[in-house]
Amino acid sequence: MxxxxxxxxxxxxxxxxxxxxxxxxxxxxxxxxxxxxxxxxxxxxxxxxxxxxxxxxxxxxxxxxxxxxxxxxxxxxxxxxxxxxxxxxxFDRAFFSDEQMHHYIGQTVSLRLIQAIGQGDQKRRKVTGILDSIDTTSLKMTTTDNEQFEIDLSNIDKANLIYEDA
The missing domain is CATH 3.30.300.70 (RimP-like superfamily, N-terminal)
Structure with missing residues (x-):
């Protein structure tokens, strides 16, 4: 970002x-x-x-x-x-920096990526899931169908919080 x-x-x-x-x-x-x-x-x-x-x-x-x-x-x-x-x-706030996402670990985020991730026919540029962790170079997330991804922060074009009513 x-x-x-x-x-x-x-x-x-x-x-x-x-x-x-x-x-x-x-x-x-x-x-x-x-x-x-x-x-x-x-x-x-x-x-x-x-x-x-x-x-x-x-x-x-x-x-x-x-x-x-x-x-x-x-x-x-x-x-x-x-x-x-x-x-x-x-509630569905866009993130403008990686640091902002640190406060939302455990919540659902939606990412639009620069380069597609995944394997074979399952490659995608949009990923939504729970933000599991984030460090200075990458984040880890788990999608609703239990796919786990580690994504380089430099590969994120846009990120948003997905509001979920508690």
């Missing part, structure tokens, strides 16, 4: 503005779409607030939108028009 150069640049510019609003930056998506691009920022409550079961509010999103808009006006890192969206990552 390597960030593009543009997303890394935007993250560096946006992060201090998000922190000034007393929330944590979960991730940044940037999608150039012709004349109007989309910049989506995901925020979540700070770890100490999560421990108190506090969640991101509409007011948090509005405050971050206001702060980030001001910073983007000054730095002007996006050519042309863009739409700015700010939201919580939600």
């Amino acid at each position: 390597k960030l593009s150069t543009k997303v890394a640049e935007l993250t560096a510019i946006i992060a201090p503005a998000v922190a000034a609003c007393d929330v944590a930056l979960w991730g940044v998506e940037f999608a150039p779409q012709g004349q109007r691009s989309l910049l989506r920022i995901y925020i979540e409550s700070l770890p100490e607030e999560q421990a108190q079961d506090k969640h991101v509010t509409i007011e948090n999103c509005a405050a971050v939108n206001h702060q980030v808009s001001g910073i983007l006006e000054v730095h002007d890192p996006i050519a042309g028009e863009y739409i700015l969206e700010v939201s919580s990552p939600g």
Whole structure:
């Protein structure tokens, strides 16, 4: 889950503005779409607030939108028009870094891979299963049909948590 150069640049510019609003930056998506691009920022409550079961509010999103808009006006890192969206990552959150996945061991994740894994006709680029473990280079997961995979982190294109109602 390597960030593009543009997303890394935007993250560096946006992060201090998000922190000034007393929330944590979960991730940044940037999608150039012709004349109007989309910049989506995901925020979540700070770890100490999560421990108190506090969640991101509409007011948090509005405050971050206001702060980030001001910073983007000054730095002007996006050519042309863009739409700015700010939201919580939600229950089916996308992971933007390998470190984020460490907190979700034992839960179900969905991966889209760069290179297919498996054997013979069973090769696949999409895998869903329980995240068993993760280290600095790979993760291990078990699918619903008890297949076990060890997947290099560098082979992950996209990863999402799959929400399961307890």
